[in-house]
Amino acid sequence: HAVLNAMLPCELGGAAIADILLGSVNPSGRLPFTYPKTMADSAVPYYHRQNLGCVVNETFGECEHEWPFGAGSSYSTFAYSNFTLSVVLMENLVTYINRWKQLLPRIVKANRNATFDKNIMKEMGELGLLGPTIKGYDCAGVGYVSYGLIANAVERVDSAYRSAMSVQSSLVMWPIYKFGSEEQKQKYIPQLASGNLIGCFGLTEPNHGSDPSSMETRARLDGDHFVLNGAKNWITNAPIADVFIIWAKDDHGDIRGFILEKDMPGLSTSYIEGKATLMASATGMIAMEDVKVPKANMLPNVKGLKGPFTCLNSAPTTRNQLIQKKLADMVTEINLGLFACLQVGRLQDQGPVAPEIISVVKRNSCGKALDIARTARDMLGGNGVSDEYHIVRHSMNLEAVNTYEGTHDVHALIIGRAVTGIPAFVPRMAP
Structure with a gap:
C-alpha cells in the first residue's frame, strides 16, 4: 500500500507513505492491496491533506477524489511493525517529498553540468535520512523496509542523489557502526548523519574491480601507523569525500578496513570524466601514496570481506x-x-x-x-x-x-x- 501510494503525485504520495509508516492507520496488522475509494477514507489524515492543499477549491476539491483503482477490500497478512517510523522522521519525510518541485530543477541543472550539490547531503541530514537504520548516534534507528521506502522517495528525484545517500548510509556509516570502536562511532557517525561530513567506500580497484582476492592496495604496519599504498576506482562520492572507508591487505594478507580523512598527506582524489550516466554523481578515483593512517583508525572488529563479493580467481x-x-x-x-x-x-x-x-x-x-x-x-x-x-x-x-x-x-x-x-x-x- 505504501509503495502504491508513492506512485501518486509527489506531495500526496509522500504524505501517504509517511502516515502509513507512522502506523496511525494501522489496519490491525494487515495492509490492503488496493486503494480506498475516496481520499477521505485513505491513509492520509485530514491535517496532512490540509497541509498538502487537498481542501475545498484546490487540487482534489472536497477531498472526494475517486481513486482510479477502485475500493480497497483485499488484505494480506504482513508484519506491520516493519513500517513503523518515529513521528519526527515521518514529518521529515513529508517535508522532503514536499521539496520535490525544488529538487527537480536542481537535478536537471546538476545533470546537465555534471556537478553534485553537497548541500543535498546536509538537507538529507537535517531530515534524518542518513544512516536511518543505525540506533543512536543522532540516527533515526528505523527498520530496513522504512529505509527502502526512504530510498525510493529519493530515487524519484534522481539515482545520483539516492546513490550518494546509500553510500553514506550503508557503506560508510554502517561499517563504522558495525565494525568500529566506540571512539570511532562517536567521532564520525553523528557528523556523517548530519551531512556535515561526506563519506565514500573504497573497494573497487583499477585492475581487479571488486575482486577482493586480487586486491593490490597494501597497508604496512609502521610503529603506531599503517602506511597505505594503492588506488581505488569508480568510487561514488570520492572527489567530495571527507571520510574514506578503505579496504587494504595488511602484512599478513588479511583484508582490513581503515578510516582515512581527506587532509592526510599522500591521499588524493580525481573525478572520472566522460561518464554517460549518473551525471550528477561525484564519481572518482582515489590514489594513496605512503598515506600514514593511525592504528586507531583501523576498524577493529572485522577481518576479511563479509559480503556478496564474487571472486573470479584472478582469471580473465x-x-x-x-x-x-x-x-x-x-x-x-x-x-x-x-x-x-x-x-x-x-x-x-x-x-x-x-x-x-x-x-x-x-x-x-x-x-x-x-x-x-x-x-x-x-x-x-x-x-x-x-x-x-x-x-x-x-x-x-x-x-x-x-x-x-x-x-x-x-x-x-x-x-x-x-x-x-x-x-x-x-x-x-x-x-
Missing part, C-alpha cells in the same frame, strides 16, 4: 562461463540479424518487398542491437559507462536509431496488421 573475465555464453548469444543474434537483412536485400533486388517484411527486420535489428549493447555494457562493469570504452556511446546512439527507424511497438502493429488483417493503430469503439 572471458574465462567465466556466463560471460562466454553471453558472447555466444550476442554473436548468434548479430549473425541472424545480418542474414535476415541480407536476404531482404536480395528480395528487394528482385522487386518491391512488402512493408511488413521491412518492419520485421527493422524491429529485430534495432531491438537486438539495443539488447546486445546493454549486455556488453553490463559485462564491462563500471567501465561500461565511460566513453573511453565506447559501448555506452553505441547504446545511447541506438536509442535514437530505434526511434527514428520506427519504434518496437509501431513495427509490431505493422506486423500484426499483416498477420490478422486488422489494423490496430487507432483504438476502435466497441459496437
Whole structure:
C-alpha cells in the first residue's frame, strides 16, 4: 500500500507513505492491496491533506477524489511493525517529498553540468535520512523496509542523489557502526548523519574491480601507523569525500578496513570524466601514496570481506562461463540479424518487398542491437559507462536509431496488421 501510494503525485504520495509508516492507520496488522475509494477514507489524515492543499477549491476539491483503482477490500497478512517510523522522521519525510518541485530543477541543472550539490547531503541530514537504520548516534534507528521506502522517495528525484545517500548510509556509516570502536562511532557517525561530513567506500580497484582476492592496495604496519599504498576506482562520492572507508591487505594478507580523512598527506582524489550516466554523481578515483593512517583508525572488529563479493580467481573475465555464453548469444543474434537483412536485400533486388517484411527486420535489428549493447555494457562493469570504452556511446546512439527507424511497438502493429488483417493503430469503439 505504501509503495502504491508513492506512485501518486509527489506531495500526496509522500504524505501517504509517511502516515502509513507512522502506523496511525494501522489496519490491525494487515495492509490492503488496493486503494480506498475516496481520499477521505485513505491513509492520509485530514491535517496532512490540509497541509498538502487537498481542501475545498484546490487540487482534489472536497477531498472526494475517486481513486482510479477502485475500493480497497483485499488484505494480506504482513508484519506491520516493519513500517513503523518515529513521528519526527515521518514529518521529515513529508517535508522532503514536499521539496520535490525544488529538487527537480536542481537535478536537471546538476545533470546537465555534471556537478553534485553537497548541500543535498546536509538537507538529507537535517531530515534524518542518513544512516536511518543505525540506533543512536543522532540516527533515526528505523527498520530496513522504512529505509527502502526512504530510498525510493529519493530515487524519484534522481539515482545520483539516492546513490550518494546509500553510500553514506550503508557503506560508510554502517561499517563504522558495525565494525568500529566506540571512539570511532562517536567521532564520525553523528557528523556523517548530519551531512556535515561526506563519506565514500573504497573497494573497487583499477585492475581487479571488486575482486577482493586480487586486491593490490597494501597497508604496512609502521610503529603506531599503517602506511597505505594503492588506488581505488569508480568510487561514488570520492572527489567530495571527507571520510574514506578503505579496504587494504595488511602484512599478513588479511583484508582490513581503515578510516582515512581527506587532509592526510599522500591521499588524493580525481573525478572520472566522460561518464554517460549518473551525471550528477561525484564519481572518482582515489590514489594513496605512503598515506600514514593511525592504528586507531583501523576498524577493529572485522577481518576479511563479509559480503556478496564474487571472486573470479584472478582469471580473465572471458574465462567465466556466463560471460562466454553471453558472447555466444550476442554473436548468434548479430549473425541472424545480418542474414535476415541480407536476404531482404536480395528480395528487394528482385522487386518491391512488402512493408511488413521491412518492419520485421527493422524491429529485430534495432531491438537486438539495443539488447546486445546493454549486455556488453553490463559485462564491462563500471567501465561500461565511460566513453573511453565506447559501448555506452553505441547504446545511447541506438536509442535514437530505434526511434527514428520506427519504434518496437509501431513495427509490431505493422506486423500484426499483416498477420490478422486488422489494423490496430487507432483504438476502435466497441459496437
